[in-house]
Amino acid sequence: xxxxxxxxxxxxxxxxxxxxxxxxxxxxxxxxxxxxxxxxxxxxxxxxxxxxxxxxxxxxxxxxxxxxxxxxxxxxxxxxxxxxxxxxxxxxxxxxxxxxxxxxxxxxxxxxxxxxxxxxxxxxxxxxxxxxxxxxxxxxxxxxxxxxxxxxxxxxxxxxxxxxxxxxxxxxxxxxxxxxxxxxxxxxxxxxxxxxxxxxxxxxxxxxxxxxxxxxxxxxxxxxxxxxxxxxxxxxxxxxxxxxxxxxxxxxxxxxxxxxxxxxxxxxxxxxxxxxxxxxxxxxxxxxxxxxxxxxxxxxxxxxxxxxxxxxxxxxxxxxxxxxxxxxxxxxxxxxxxxxxxxxxxxxxxxxxxxx
Numbered sequence: 001x002x003x004x005x006x007x008x009x010x011x012x013x014x015x016x017x018x019x020x021x022x023x024x025x026x027x028x029x030x031x032x033x034x035x036x037x038x039x040x041x042x043x044x045x046x047x048x049x050x051x052x053x054x055x056x057x058x059x060x061x062x063x064x065x066x067x068x069x070x071x072x073x074x075x076x077x078x079x080x081x082x083x084x085x086x087x088x089x090x091x092x093x094x095x096x097x098x099x100x101x102x103x104x105x106x107x108x109x110x111x112x113x114x115x116x117x118x119x120x121x122x123x124x125x126x127x128x129x130x131x132x133x134x135x136x137x138x139x140x141x142x143x144x145x146x147x148x149x150x151x152x153x154x155x156x157x158x159x160x161x162x163x164x165x166x167x168x169x170x171x172x173x174x175x176x177x178x179x180x181x182x183x184x185x186x187x188x189x190x191x192x193x194x195x196x197x198x199x200x201x202x203x204x205x206x207x208x209x210x211x212x213x214x215x216x217x218x219x220x221x222x223x224x225x226x227x228x229x230x231x232x233x234x235x236x237x238x239x240x241x242x243x244x245x246x247x248x249x250x251x252x253x254x255x256x257x258x259x260x261x262x263x264x265x266x267x268x269x270x271x272x273x274x275x276x277x278x279x280x281x282x283x284x285x286x287x288x289x290x291x292x293x294x295x296x297x298x299x300x301x302x303x304x305x306x307x308x309x310x311x312x313x314x315x316x317x318x319x320x321x322x323x324x325x326x327x328x329x330x331x332x333x334x335x336x337x338x339x340x341x342x343x344x345x346x347x348x349x350x351x352x353x354x355x356x
Contacts, residue, residue, distance in 0.1 A: 036053060041083060047063070049063045051081055051094065074101065075098040076098060081095070091107070093112055099124035102116060102157065119151055123146045129178070130142075140160070141155070144190065148170050151164065151166075169192055171192065173192055173193045174220065175221075183228065186201065198210050212252070218240070219240050222236060231250050231252070242258060244258075266283060287305075310326045
């Protein structure tokens with residue numbers, strides 16, 4: 001399989017250049033690729049590395065069309081690949097999870113200290129988020145499992161008191177996250193598929209009103225709008241039935257609004273951007289996708305020729321934000337600005353994110 005890597009695409013968008021003018025270079029693999037590429041910083045010279053995973057669960061780190069290492073792991077990645085400065089010496093490592101274990105690798109493919117680490121219990125890992133409260137590299141690993149458990153580890157993998165584990169009412173609907181809320185401080189948030197919003201402090205103690213029941217089935221991500229008061233800062237998500245829901249940090253459901261259903265079968269999604277600053281609502285119905293801003297105002301509508309589509313929202317500033325649509329059935333990639341204009345004349349070939 002041949003993989004093509006977009007070179008400098010983020011920098012090009014930030015510089016206001018034509019996003020569709022993507023320079024590419026290629027590398028061939030004998031086994032089908034299933035994950036990535038994850039764009040990573042090469043700490044030796046600040047250039048770019050890419051990490052991919054193939055169908056045989058092998059990770060490959062690539063630098064300038066050369067494979068730096070290939071490393072066999074026990075399963076497919078279930079998390080993003082984070083870079084951490086584990087030893088606080090400027091040399092970056094890779095943190096990620098499979099369903100079975102948490103891994104930390106250095107740039108040469110060597111495992112770090114006691115990793116990989118497994119979690120107690122019967123559940124499989126479904127989510128991993130990296131937490132750095134004060135940006136001082138005193139990392140925490142925030143994990144969720146298929147059996148509805150939350151774990152919090154220090155950077156060496158030691159389970160922290162109060163988090164070993166916390167049992168939830170159902171599996172997670174989205175990755176658990178840490179947020180610093182004005183007037184309140186640190187809050188740890190988890191949304192479950194059965195419509196519960198859990199809010200904890202660092203010690204794993206439930207906060208006001210937690211869990212908050214929204215009485216709806218959840219299956220998508222959430223966005224955060226920060227304001228000056230606990231009652232004004234809100235978590236926003238959308239239910240599987242299309243109801244926009246907002247929960248404040250006093251433990252109250254502060255807002256509900258049912259989005260229109262253009263057809264009997266509709267898929268609703270909240271799509272955060274790559275920075276976690278903004279989000280979009282997507283309404284996918286037969287033959288079309290409606291894109292709305294976070295105030296639920298329609299931005300544009302685009303045709304959809306397949307039900308098997310995926311999306312990414314990249315925020316490079318108000319005038320350079322883009323929505324990327326991957327049509328897995330027809331094996332095309334479409335790039336739109338937020339006016340709904342396609343950024344290229346013809347669809348780009350691609351069946352997975354790594355083939356953009």
